[in-house]
Amino acid sequence: MTKSAPAEASEAGKPVRGPVLGGVEMHLHTPASPAIGRVVSSERCTHSAKCSSFVRHVAFDVSGADLAGRIVPGQSFGVLPPGTDDNGKPHKLRLYSLASPSGGEDGSGSIIATTVKRTIDEDWETHELFLGVASNYLCDLQVGDEVHLTGPSGKRFVLPDDPAKHDYLFIATGTGIAPFRGMMMDLVKRAPGSRVALVMGVPHASDLLYHDELSELVSRHKAWSYETAISRERQEDGSGPMYVHDRLRASAETLGPMLRNERTLVYLCGIAGMELGVLRSISRMLDPRTRNAWFEIDPEVAGDDEAWTRRMIHRQIRPSRRVFLEVYA
Numbered sequence: 001m002t003k004s005a006p007a008e009a010s011e012a013g014k015p016v017r018g019p020v021l022g023g024v025e026m027h028l029h030t031p032a033s034p035a036i037g038r039v040v041s042s043e044r045c046t047h048s049a050k051c052s053s054f055v056r057h058v059a060f061d062v063s064g065a066d067l068a069g070r071i072v073p074g075q076s077f078g079v080l081p082p083g084t085d086d087n088g089k090p091h092k093l094r095l096y097s098l099a100s101p102s103g104g105e106d107g108s109g110s111i112i113a114t115t116v117k118r119t120i121d122e123d124w125e126t127h128e129l130f131l132g133v134a135s136n137y138l139c140d141l142q143v144g145d146e147v148h149l150t151g152p153s154g155k156r157f158v159l160p161d162d163p164a165k166h167d168y169l170f171i172a173t174g175t176g177i178a179p180f181r182g183m184m185m186d187l188v189k190r191a192p193g194s195r196v197a198l199v200m201g202v203p204h205a206s207d208l209l210y211h212d213e214l215s216e217l218v219s220r221h222k223a224w225s226y227e228t229a230i231s232r233e234r235q236e237d238g239s240g241p242m243y244v245h246d247r248l249r250a251s252a253e254t255l256g257p258m259l260r261n262e263r264t265l266v267y268l269c270g271i272a273g274m275e276l277g278v279l280r281s282i283s284r285m286l287d288p289r290t291r292n293a294w295f296e297i298d299p300e301v302a303g304d305d306e307a308w309t310r311r312m313i314h315r316q317i318r319p320s321r322r323v324f325l326e327v328y329a
Helices: 133-140 175-189 211-219 243-248 252-261 274-286
Strands: 035-044 056-062 076-077 094-097 113-119 121-122 130-131 146-153 167-173 196-202 223-232 264-271 295-297 317-319 325-329
Touching: 035 113, 035 196, 035 295, 056 274, 076 113, 076 317, 094 133, 094 175, 113 133, 113 167, 130 223, 146 264, 167 175, 167 243, 167 295, 175 196, 175 211, 175 264, 175 325, 196 243, 196 252, 211 223, 243 252, 243 274, 252 264, 252 274, 264 274, 274 295, 274 325
Parallel strands: 167 196, 167 264, 196 223, 264 325
Antiparallel strands: 035 056, 035 146, 056 113, 076 094, 076 146, 121 130, 295 317
8 A cells, every 4th residue: 555645835835745656565585585586688788889987787587586577667676796795794785776667678577677887996095996896796797697686675766656647857867867767668658648858967978878779769759858968078969068957957948847847756866966956956947936846945045056065955955755866876
C-alpha cells in the first residue's frame, strides 16, 4: 500500500501535494544471501570512442533470483566485489542505479543493467594510482562471469503510481542518466501522452551517455525533448560552455511552461552540487507565487539567491514533494 505525501502550504494558501509514489519492494537479497547475476553484455556507452573517461553499460541475467521483475527505475542494486581490502576485510558493498526499464533489457525483467564509470585517480600525497574497487571490477567483467548482487534499494526516487497524471523534467549529469534511461522507457508504455523533457550535462560532447539511443527515443514522441549542456566546450549552436542550470535558463521558452504547470515533476540525478544551481535557476525563472510550488525559502535568503549554499538545501531552501533529488559525491 502506498500513501500520498504530506501537503505543503503554497503562497496562495493552496496545498502542494506530492504524487503517490509507486509501491516498490526492497532488500529481497542481502549480503548474506545475494543473488547470482551472470554478465550477458558489457558495452561502452559514451558518445565517442575519444571520450576521456571509460563508461560501460553492463547487463546481468538474474533469472531465477528474486531481483527478476522486482526492481524498478529509480532503485539500485548492490554489487559485492570479491576479495579483501588492505585490512583483510571483505570489500564493501557498492550500490549502482538500475539503468533498465521495469521490464528489464529483455522485457521480462530477467536482464537488468547499470551504468558504470571506471574510477581512476591519483593519490595527491604518494602520487600512486588509485583504482576504484567495484567500478573497475564491473568494467573488467566478461560475458559469462558471475557476480553477487543485492537489493533492490531505494523507494523515494521512483515514478508515481499513476505516471500518466504527470509531466516530467529529468535533469542529469554524467552517470546520473542511468535511472532516467529506464524511466523514459517505462513512460513510453505507461504515460504516452505525458510531456517529458531531459536535460543532460557533461564536460565534453564525447562524454554524452546513451546519446544516440535517447535521441532516437525522443524523436518518436512529439511531446518529448532532449537537450544537452556541455560545460567545457561550445554547444552545437555555437553558444558558450554551460552547465545544466544554464541550459534551464537558455531553454526557458520551452522549459518554463513545464515549471509553471502543476502536472510537472522534477527529478535531478548526478554529481553533488548540481542541485544548488538547478534550484537557483528555477527560482530566477519563476515569479514568487509559482516558485513556492517548487520549494519553500526562509525570508532572509529569499531575495539573495547568490548567497545560497548546499548547506541550505532541506534547511532554509526546502524542495517540495514535486522535486526528487538523488546526488552522489
